[in-house]
Amino acid sequence: xxxxxxxxxxxxxxxxxxxxxxxxxxxxxxxxxxxxxxxxxxxxxxxxxxxxxxxxxxxxxxxxxxxxxxxxxxxxxxxxxxxxxxxxxxxxxxxxxxxxxxxxxxxxxxxxxxxxxxxxxxxxxxxxxxxxxxxxxxxxxxxxxxxxxxxxxxxxxxxxxxxxxxxxxxxxxxxxxxxxxxxxxxxxxxxxxxxxxxxxxxxxxxxxxxxxxxxxxxxxxxxxxxxxxxxxxxxxxxxxxxxxxxxxxxxxxxxxxxxxxxxxxxxxxxxxxxxxxxxxxxxxxxxxxxxxxxxxxxxxxxxxxxxxxxxxxxxx
Amino acid sequence: xxxxxxxxxxxxxxxxxxxxxxxxxxxxxxxxxxxxxxxxxxxxxxxxxxxxxxxxxxxxxxxxxxxxxxxxxxxxxxxxxxxxxxxxxxxxxxxxxxxxxxxxxxxxxxxxxxxxxxxxxxxxxxxxxxxxxxxxxxxxxxxxxxxxxxxxxxxxxxxxxxxxxxxxxxxxxxxxxxxxxxxxxxxxxxxxxxxxxxxxxxxxxxxxxxxxxxxxxxxxxxxxxxxxxxxxxxxxxxxxxxxxxxxxxxxxxx
Numbered sequence: 001x002x003x004x005x006x007x008x009x010x011x012x013x014x015x016x017x018x019x020x021x022x023x024x025x026x027x028x029x030x031x032x033x034x035x036x037x038x039x040x041x042x043x044x045x046x047x048x049x050x051x052x053x054x055x056x057x058x059x060x061x062x063x064x065x066x067x068x069x070x071x072x073x074x075x076x077x078x079x080x081x082x083x084x085x086x087x088x089x090x091x092x093x094x095x096x097x098x099x100x101x102x103x104x105x106x107x108x109x110x111x112x113x114x115x116x117x118x119x120x121x122x123x124x125x126x127x128x129x130x131x132x133x134x135x136x137x138x139x140x141x142x143x144x145x146x147x148x149x150x151x152x153x154x155x156x157x158x159x160x161x162x163x164x165x166x167x168x169x170x171x172x173x174x175x176x177x178x179x180x181x182x183x184x185x186x187x188x189x190x191x192x193x194x195x196x197x198x199x200x201x202x203x204x205x206x207x208x209x210x211x212x213x214x215x216x217x218x219x220x221x222x223x224x225x226x227x228x229x230x231x232x233x234x235x236x237x238x239x240x241x242x243x244x245x246x247x248x249x250x251x252x253x254x255x256x257x258x259x260x261x262x263x264x265x266x267x268x269x270x271x272x273x274x275x276x277x278x279x280x281x282x283x284x285x286x287x288x289x290x291x292x293x294x295x296x297x298x299x300x301x302x303x304x305x306x307x308x309x310x311x312x313x314x315x316x
Numbered sequence: 317x318x319x320x321x322x323x324x325x326x327x328x329x330x331x332x333x334x335x336x337x338x339x340x341x342x343x344x345x346x347x348x349x350x351x352x353x354x355x356x357x358x359x360x361x362x363x364x365x366x367x368x369x370x371x372x373x374x375x376x377x378x379x380x381x382x383x384x385x386x387x388x389x390x391x392x393x394x395x396x397x398x399x400x401x402x403x404x405x406x407x408x409x410x411x412x413x414x415x416x417x418x419x420x421x422x423x424x425x426x427x428x429x430x431x432x433x434x435x436x437x438x439x440x441x442x443x444x445x446x447x448x449x450x451x452x453x454x455x456x457x458x459x460x461x462x463x464x465x466x467x468x469x470x471x472x473x474x475x476x477x478x479x480x481x482x483x484x485x486x487x488x489x490x491x492x493x494x495x496x497x498x499x500x501x502x503x504x505x506x507x508x509x510x511x512x513x514x515x516x517x518x519x520x521x522x523x524x525x526x527x528x529x530x531x532x533x534x535x536x537x538x539x540x541x542x543x544x545x546x547x548x549x550x551x552x553x554x555x556x557x558x559x560x561x562x563x564x565x566x567x568x569x570x
Contacts, residue, residue, distance in 0.1 A: 128377060197414040201476070204372060205427040205483055206404035215430065216416055 070288030088282030099263035106172025115183030151245030186228025223312035353532030407485035413472035415464035427483035450478035470501025
């Protein structure tokens with residue numbers, strides 16, 4: 001080790017003196033102090049990084065713990081299958097669960113079809129010019145627009161202009177707008193990851209563009225597209241602000257039977273029960289129980305996404 | 317007897333990648349049932365040249381061509397010519413084996429399938445014939461439904477050749493088909509290429525001068541986008557006309 005180091009130093013000295021022929025007294029020495037300082041810095045940074053991760057996890061853990069404590073004893077079959085009630089013991093979230101399912105039935109087909117088609121257009125068909133670059137950047141920007149703004153847009157366009165009020169359709173369309181950019185961006189990434197040599201192989205056999213997309217690009221990109229879609233849908237399930245802006249009520253008189261009916265959804269339920277917890281303490285427990293249900297659904301969806309990703313990941 | 321039929325007649329072909337003049341006034345005839353090797357240092361335009369022959373350069377948005385490439389007398393840059401049709405007649409094998417992430421069978425029948433053949437029996441026949449032709453049948457006949465990525469690199473490349481043969485092309489363009497393979501796999505592919513010569517016209521880009529000398533009938537030497545010299549392979553390697561060709565094949569540069 002030491003021997004090797006000496007050789008290296010010698011070599012460097014030699015090279016340096018060759019380069020700097022004029023400054024014959026130039027020498028190169030490895031400063032032990034510098035190396036020690038660097039190793040010290042390295043160790044400190046390692047601790048800082050791991051500490052910040054631990055901090056984030058701790059906060060999350062604390063949150064889960066509080067919710068679990070509050071929800072304890074409140075989640076049972078009765079809670080999942082009952083209607084709202086002013087009596088906390090009798091109250092349930094059946095209406096909210098049905099509403100959330102309805103919402104997904106609107107959001108999933110709309111966003112997945114329009115989103116994937118848009119991504120295919122942008123990645124495969126659109127000419128690479130300033131306009132398409134501008135479009136791409138702005139779709140990414142849209143993905144970062146706060147959800148309350150999408151709520152306002154939905155209220156104006158769907159709620160008032162199209163007169164859909166607080167119906168499932170209004171909520172679903174608003175949520176679709178919110179999720180669409182995310183699905184477009186993630187589908188674009190999935191399409192981009194299809195190696196170009198595979199497309200070339202298809203073109204070289206006389207395939208046209210659409211055949212190549214249908215037979216080669218989409219099958220390879222599908223796991224990525226599905227993963228992105230599921231993650232985006234789980235965002236739509238948890239999103240509250242647009243529904244609040246649209247005036248989605250928590251109390252509904254009857255379960256929705258069509259997309260034009262009024263509805264309520266899990267995050268709305270959580271929101272109003274939390275607000276009313278100042279009046280009736282048990283509402284806080286109901287909110288916590290609903291949060292647990294919502295989180296369970298989200299974890300389930302994300303697990304499915306991860307399973308799909310791992311199962312189909314890069315078989316080529 | 318060999319018929320002296322011209323397959324490709326390249327006339328004053330120029331190609332630009334943006335500002336970069338990649339092919340300069342190429343004049344070139346490619347004869348039927350011959351193996352034409354294209355040699356030259358990296359970046360001399362040899363890959364670009366073969367990719368122009370079945371218009372794979374269309375996929376490069378900044379590429380611009382001038383001049384004519386006559387395929388059996390018809391200009392391939394003619395707007396009325398459908399590039400999909402051209403590519404079924406002029407197939408291509410790439411530098412890196414690029415099978416689809418599908419089964420071996422699905423890889424071979426991809427071409428016939430997209431051109432409308434649905435009958436399973438016919439497809440099976442095509443697959444068997446093409447794989448036999450590509451000297452791969454014996455190695456894969458028991459596992460046609462396995463994923464093609466389970467094959468070795470050399471087998472994958474022969475699968476790509478089989479896939480190309482399945483659409484029954486007339487010309488096969490090969491862009492350094494053995495550069496990613498070991499010597500044994502390279503040998504097999506070279507034997508295969510010599511075999512295929514009986515029925516196909518082959519244009520092969522190669523970095524290896526030995527390979528060009530071993531398998532080709534004609535050799536073309538490209539340098540900086542110019543076609544310096546094209547002649548019978550034995551002539552090129554024993555008695556080149558141009559000093560630059562001699563310098564290159566004797567290893568003085570490149």
